[in-house]
Amino acid sequence: MITLSSDFGSPYPAAMKGVMLQHSDARLVDVAHDFPRQDVRATAFWLREVLPYFPSAVHLVVVDPGVGTDRAALAIRAGEHALVGPDNGVLLPVARELADADRFDVFRVNYENADSATFHGRDVFAPAAARVHEAGVDALDELEGVVPTEEFEDLRFPDPTVRDRTATGELLVVDDFGNAITNVPGEFLDGVDEIDVNGLPAPVEPSYAHVAPGQRLVTVGSHGNVELAVNRGRGDEAFSVSVSEASGGSSDESAGIEVGDEIRLDTRPKR
Amino acid sequence: MITLSSDFGSPYPAAMKGVMLQHSDARLVDVAHDFPRQDVRATAFWLREVLPYFPSAVHLVVVDPGVGTDRAALAIRAGEHALVGPDNGVLLPVARELADADRFDVFRVNYENADSATFHGRDVFAPAAARVHEAGVDALDELEGVVPTEEFEDLRFPDPTVRDRTATGELLVVDDFGNAITNVPGEFLDGVDEIDVNGLPAPVEPSYAHVAPGQRLVTVGSHGNVELAVNRGRGDEAFSVSVSEASGGSSDESAGIEVGDEIRLDTRPKR
Amino acid sequence: MITLSSDFGSPYPAAMKGVMLQHSDARLVDVAHDFPRQDVRATAFWLREVLPYFPSAVHLVVVDPGVGTDRAALAIRAGEHALVGPDNGVLLPVARELADADRFDVFRVNYENADSATFHGRDVFAPAAARVHEAGVDALDELEGVVPTEEFEDLRFPDPTVRDRTATGELLVVDDFGNAITNVPGEFLDGVDEIDVNGLPAPVEPSYAHVAPGQRLVTVGSHGNVELAVNRGRGDEAFSVSVSEASGGSSDESAGIEVGDEIRLDTRPKR
Numbered sequence: 001m002i003t004l005s006s007d008f009g010s011p012y013p014a015a016m017k018g019v020m021l022q023h024s025d026a027r028l029v030d031v032a033h034d035f036p037r038q039d040v041r042a043t044a045f046w047l048r049e050v051l052p053y054f055p056s057a058v059h060l061v062v063v064d065p066g067v068g069t070d071r072a073a074l075a076i077r078a079g080e081h082a083l084v085g086p087d088n089g090v091l092l093p094v095a096r097e098l099a100d101a102d103r104f105d106v107f108r109v110n111y112e113n114a115d116s117a118t119f120h121g122r123d124v125f126a127p128a129a130a131r132v133h134e135a136g137v138d139a140l141d142e143l144e145g146v147v148p149t150e151e152f153e154d155l156r157f158p159d160p161t162v163r164d165r166t167a168t169g170e171l172l173v174v175d176d177f178g179n180a181i182t183n184v185p186g187e188f189l190d191g192v193d194e195i196d197v198n199g200l201p202a203p204v205e206p207s208y209a210h211v212a213p214g215q216r217l218v219t220v221g222s223h224g225n226v227e228l229a230v231n232r233g234r235g236d237e238a239f240s241v242s243v244s245e246a247s248g249g250s251s252d253e254s255a256g257i258e259v260g261d262e263i264r265l266d267t268r269p270k271r
Numbered sequence: 272m273i274t275l276s277s278d279f280g281s282p283y284p285a286a287m288k289g290v291m292l293q294h295s296d297a298r299l300v301d302v303a304h305d306f307p308r309q310d311v312r313a314t315a316f317w318l319r320e321v322l323p324y325f326p327s328a329v330h331l332v333v334v335d336p337g338v339g340t341d342r343a344a345l346a347i348r349a350g351e352h353a354l355v356g357p358d359n360g361v362l363l364p365v366a367r368e369l370a371d372a373d374r375f376d377v378f379r380v381n382y383e384n385a386d387s388a389t390f391h392g393r394d395v396f397a398p399a400a401a402r403v404h405e406a407g408v409d410a411l412d413e414l415e416g417v418v419p420t421e422e423f424e425d426l427r428f429p430d431p432t433v434r435d436r437t438a439t440g441e442l443l444v445v446d447d448f449g450n451a452i453t454n455v456p457g458e459f460l461d462g463v464d465e466i467d468v469n470g471l472p473a474p475v476e477p478s479y480a481h482v483a484p485g486q487r488l489v490t491v492g493s494h495g496n497v498e499l500a501v502n503r504g505r506g507d508e509a510f511s512v513s514v515s516e517a518s519g520g521s522s523d524e525s526a527g528i529e530v531g532d533e534i535r536l537d538t539r540p541k542r
Numbered sequence: 543m544i545t546l547s548s549d550f551g552s553p554y555p556a557a558m559k560g561v562m563l564q565h566s567d568a569r570l571v572d573v574a575h576d577f578p579r580q581d582v583r584a585t586a587f588w589l590r591e592v593l594p595y596f597p598s599a600v601h602l603v604v605v606d607p608g609v610g611t612d613r614a615a616l617a618i619r620a621g622e623h624a625l626v627g628p629d630n631g632v633l634l635p636v637a638r639e640l641a642d643a644d645r646f647d648v649f650r651v652n653y654e655n656a657d658s659a660t661f662h663g664r665d666v667f668a669p670a671a672a673r674v675h676e677a678g679v680d681a682l683d684e685l686e687g688v689v690p691t692e693e694f695e696d697l698r699f700p701d702p703t704v705r706d707r708t709a710t711g712e713l714l715v716v717d718d719f720g721n722a723i724t725n726v727p728g729e730f731l732d733g734v735d736e737i738d739v740n741g742l743p744a745p746v747e748p749s750y751a752h753v754a755p756g757q758r759l760v761t762v763g764s765h766g767n768v769e770l771a772v773n774r775g776r777g778d779e780a781f782s783v784s785v786s787e788a789s790g791g792s793s794d795e796s797a798g799i800e801v802g803d804e805i806r807l808d809t810r811p812k813r
Contacts, residue, residue, distance in 0.1 A: 001292065003285070009718030011574035011588050012764075014545070018595030021543065021571070028571070029292070029299070032282035037719070038774050046282050053289030053393065065774055068749020117749040119764030122595065176280030177308070207339020207388040222283075222390030232309050232336060272563065274556070300563070300570070303553035317553050324560030324664070447551030448579070478610020478659040493554075493661030503580050503607060 001057040002133050005031040005047060006121060007038060008062065015119075016060070016126040023130040026058070036243070038065040040090045042173045042259070044155055045181075047094040049223045051081070056137065059094075060121075060129040061085035068117035073124050074152060075132055075140055078104035082137045084129040086120070089155030106152050110145040160184045167265045171241060171257055172225075178234025179227050180241040182263055186220030194268040197228060197239055198257065201268070208232070218265075226265065272328040273404050276302040276318060277392060278309060279333065286390075287331070287397040294401040297329070307514070309336040311361045313444045313530070315426055316452075318365040320494045322352070327408065330365075331392075331400040332356035339388035344395050345423060346403055346411055349375035353408045355400040357391070360426030377423050381416040431455045438536045442512060442528055443496075449505025450498050451512040453534055457491030465539040468499060468510055469528065472539070479503070489536075497536065543599040544675050547573040547589060548663060549580060550604065557661075558602070558668040565672040568600070578785070580607040582632045584715045584801070586697055587723075589636040591765045593623070598679065601636075602663075602671040603627035610659035615666050616694060617674055617682055620646035624679045626671040628662070631697030648694050652687040702726045709807045711768075713783060713799055720776025721769050722783045724805055728762030736810040739770060739781055740799065743810070750774070760807075768807065 002020060006013055013033045020028065031050055035043040043063040051059055064071075064086040072087040078098035083091040087108075095104045114123040135143050160169030160183050169184040189195070192204045195218050203210075205217045208231040216238040221227035229235035236242070240256035257263060273291060277284055284304045291299065302321055306314040314334040322330055335342075335357040343358040349369035354362045358379075366375045385394040406414050431440030431454050440455040460466070463475045466489050474481075476488045479502040487509040492498035500506035507513070511527035528534060544562060548555055555575045562570065573592055577585040585605040593601055606613075606628040614629040620640035625633040629650075637646045656665040677685050702711030702725050711726040731737070734746045737760050745752075747759045750773040758780040763769035771777035778784070782798035799805060 005282075010576050011547075011592050012717075014571070014573040015592045015595045015764075017571055018592065018597070021569075022595070022597045029285065029288055031285040034281050050282050050286045050289065053286045053293070055289070055293045066751045069751045116762070116764040116766075118761060118769075122764060175283075209337045209340045219389060220387070222286075222387040222393060224387075227389075276553075298563075300556065300559055302556040305552050321553050321557045321560065324557045324564070326560070326564045446554075480608045480611045490660060491658070493557075493658040493664060495658075498660075 001029060001055070002026045002129055003029045003031050003051065003054060003057055003059045004033070005035065005043065005059065006033045006062040007035045007043065008033050008121065012119065012121065015122045016062070019122055019126040020060075020130040020133075023127065024133050026130070026133045029054075029057075031059075035063055036173075038063060040065070040088050041155065044090045044093045045157065045173050047090070048097045051094050052097050054081075056080035058082045058084060058129050058133045058137065060125055061090055062121035062125050063090050064088070064120060067120050072149075072152070073109040073111055073120070073128060074149075075107045075109050075128065075146060076104055077107075077137060077140050080137060082132050082140055084109070084125055084132060086125070087153050089153040092152075092155045093157060105141070106149055107141065107146045108149045110147065157183055162188055165267045167226075169226075169263050169265070171259050171261055171263050173259060174236045174241060174243055177229075178236045179221060179229045180235045180239055180257075181221055181223060182226045182228070182265075184226040184263075184265060186224050186226060188226060188265065188267075189218070189220060192267045196264075196266040196268065198264050200239065202228070202239075272300060272326070273297045273400055274300045274302050274322065274325060274328055274330045275304070276306065276314065276330065277304045277333040278306045278314065279304050279392065283390065283392065286393045287333070290393055290397040291331075291401040291404075294398065295404050297401070297404050300325075300328075302330075306334055307444075309334060311336070311359050311426065315361045315364045316428065316444050318361070319368045322365050323368050325352075327351035329353045329355065329400050329404045329408065331396055332361055333392035333396050334361050335359070335391060338391050343420075343423070344380040344382055344391070344399060345420075346378045346380050346399065346417060347375055348378075348408060348411050351408060353403050353411055355380070355396055355403060357396070358424050360424040363423075363426045364428060376412070377420055378412065378417045379420045381418065428454055433459055436538045438497075440497075440534050440536070442530050442532055442534050444530060445507045445512060445514055448500075449507045450492060450500045451506045451510055451528075452492055452494060453497045453499070453536075455497040455534075455536060457495050457497060459497060459536065459538075460489065460491060463538045467535075467537040467539065469535050471510065473499070473510075543571060543597070544568045544671055545571045545573050545593065545596060545599055545601045546575070547577065547585065547601065548575045548604040549577045549585065550575050550663065554661065554663065557664045558604070561664055561668040562602075562672040562675075565669065566675050568672070568675045571596075571599075573601075577605055578715075580605060582607070582630050583697065586632045586635045587699065587715050589632070590639050593636050594639050596623075598622035600624045600626060600671050600675045600679065602667055603632055604663035604667050605632050606630065606662060609662050614691075614694070615651040615653055615662070615670060616691075617649045617651050617670065617688060618646055619649070619679060619682050622679060624674050624682055626651070626667055626674060628667070629695050631695045634694075634697045635699060647683070648691055649683065649688045650691045652689065699725055704730055707809045709768075711805050711807070713801050713803055713805050714767075715801060716778045716783060716785055719771075720778045721763060721771045722777045722781055722799075723763055723765060724768045724770070724807075726768040726805075726807060728766050728768060730768060730807065730809075731760065731762060734809045738806075738808040738810065740806050742781065744770070744781075 213232040484503040618625040755774040
């Protein structure tokens with residue numbers, strides 16, 4: 001099984017599929033091809049949330065703002081999984097999640113004379129993923145041109161500061177529903193009825209439909225983190241969250257919280 | 272074969288796929304993951320139009336505004352098909368369509384301690400669909416925790432009133448092309464050349480390209496119903512149709528026809 | 543293997559899949575279902591770029607503004623591939639690319655009494671693609687109702703005029719990243735450092751990240767043609783390119799370059 005993740009939209013991912021199917025009969029499963037454009041950080045977050053639900057697989061990941069420069073191509077073996085993608089950090093958070101006790105192995109995948117300098121997804125990474133799949137995850141290190149390396153771009157999400165009744169964390173991403181996802185662990189909400197989000201009060205609920213349609217709430221999302229939401233509406237709007245330009249979104253002049261900004265949660269005394 | 276339908280966008284459906292592939296080698300086929308958000312009614316319409324074209328399959332459906340509340344999880348056996356999804360009516364119109372003479376069986380799928388209260392697609396429905404697939408549609412009722420029920424949320428689309436030269440129906444949905452689909456059966460247009468749609472005249476044509484680009488027309492859509500369209504353009508705009516907020520679309524102050532509104536068709540005398 | 547290409551959005555392609563799976567166990571691979579709506583020309587370009595990366599397959603293509611009129615249904619055998627779609631030119635550029643020395647065979651696929659006049663993707667082309675797949679590409683001409691023809695709608699992309707330091711070509715399409723793709727072959731940029739695009743100067747670079755974020759550049763895209771781009775931004779905006787209404791995009795009053803317009807590239811003397 002080979003999964004595919006990219007920010008390519010359409011129809012470029014089909015070219016990657018064609019290339020892989022020339023060399024492999026693997027089942028191909030799309031994870032997403034609409035990850036925020038060239039946003040390594042948001043993609044890394046989503047991969048960490050989604051890929052661990054898969055059985056043993058090769059995961060092709062191409063969010064690659066540095067395509068055509070001298071950035072390396074990587075293959076990472078983590079548990080029963082292999083990850084193939086550019087050396088920009090995007091693979092690291094999920095590698096740690098898939099690996100047993102942080103024991104993952106990183107390899108450089110050598111390439112030269114790629115057919116293009118602008119589409120390594122098709123010309124470098126897809127062929128590499130197919131080769132890894134055909135060899136098997138365990139035999140990854142026996143492949144020609146695949147060499148162990150200790151040097152790679154790392155990426156870690158910040159830990160929140162949790163003190164008693166206050167957590168100071170970061171807004172990580174906004175999902176398609178408009179739910180704004182923080183790095184504060186859901187346990188922080190245990191036994192809490194109401195909370196202030198950067199000063200804005202909101203009830204803490206087990207799920208969206210526990211408040212009236214259009215009302216804001218704070219809940220524990222499916223990733224286990226604190227999430228800002230609206231029942232049948234968009235949490236990002238209700239909590240004045242915007243996706244900053246640096247993260248691939250459109251610019252916004254308003255003084256809201258941007259992805260990457262600090263977010264402060266103060267729990268209120270029990271009602 | 273397991274089909275997937277949701278309003279999840281991306282990348283949440285991939286987590287459901289991963290979960291199912293842990294338990295099944297079934298072929299997975301996406302129906303759509305961009306159904307109008309939390310719009311049970313529009314999704315129910317589309318499922319009824321699309322799923323009957325499939326051979327025997329398990330159909331996973333997750334449009335679930337009540338996730339995390341006490342709404343039940345259902346499995347329905349209808350003909351050679353099984354449907355798995357929330358108890359909010361979304362499965363019923365297609366169940367009637369797939370069943371022979373309205374003979375379908377409804378079951379509750381018991382669950383407790385789901386991993387999350389906000390993503391039952393991944394934590395409740397996907398595992399249930401995989402279990403049904405592995406057991407086989409016929410053996411659905413032998414699965415542990417699957418119990419017959421007579422109590423479930425029903426959903427029926429209204430019948431239009433057709434009298435001689437006038438049909439009074441409802442606007443059901445607008446498709447991606449902007450075609451506005453009514454509940455009036457296509458036979459109403461038999462032998463008709465021109466029609467008034469809420470007073471607005473339009474020619475009746477066998478297909479879009481029978482009028483000039485940009486011109487409006489009324490035709491019989493692929494679902495067999497009367498449809499308001501524009502050749503190489505959007506019928507919803509030409510006929511002042513808007514998708515109301517309640518249906519998941521954006522609000523619109525204009526005095527147009529909204530999804531769910533009555534629509535009146537008057538046939539004109541033969542030219 | 544059957545690939546699917548359309549401008550149907552969602553969920554109509556699922557009905558085509560259901561129909562094919564009633565008659566075939568073929569692997570189904572989506573190329574794209576968001577090709578510019580009813581834009582035969584842009585779709586033809588993308589198919590020519592993407593389908594040649596696939597191993598032997600049947601390619602179902604439904605961008606079909608003439609659905610329901612008397613336009614024919616075609617099947618084309620080109621190399622080890624078969625193409626199935628409407629007779630509007632969309633299949634021809636890729637047929638030439640897949641065929642050995644322009645030797646491809648065109649067949650009419652007869653149909654009558656299709657279930658609908660508005661969705662031949664489901665009622666005519668999907669069944670035809672499944673039949674071709676089951677028979678095998680080589681046996682295409684033995685299928686009932688499949689007859690050789692010399693008459694079909696052709697489509698060719700214009701050749702650019704390349705003279706010494708100046709190339710006069712055409713803007714073909716804009717991709718999802720905003721890269722504006724011309725018909726000028728990449729070789730024109732060999733040894734060139736800087737270029738004027740309709741008078742607007744831009745550096746020539748091997749890939750996007752060779753300029754600072756937000757800066758424009760001219761490069762050779764993955765299709766081998768000259769492409770107008772911006773690092774981590776949109777080339778169409780930086781070079782005032784707009785997709786014209788005729789090509790399915792939104793109208794734009796500005797005096798920019800539209801898809802189909804002439805584009806003039808003047809190379810500058812070496813720095």
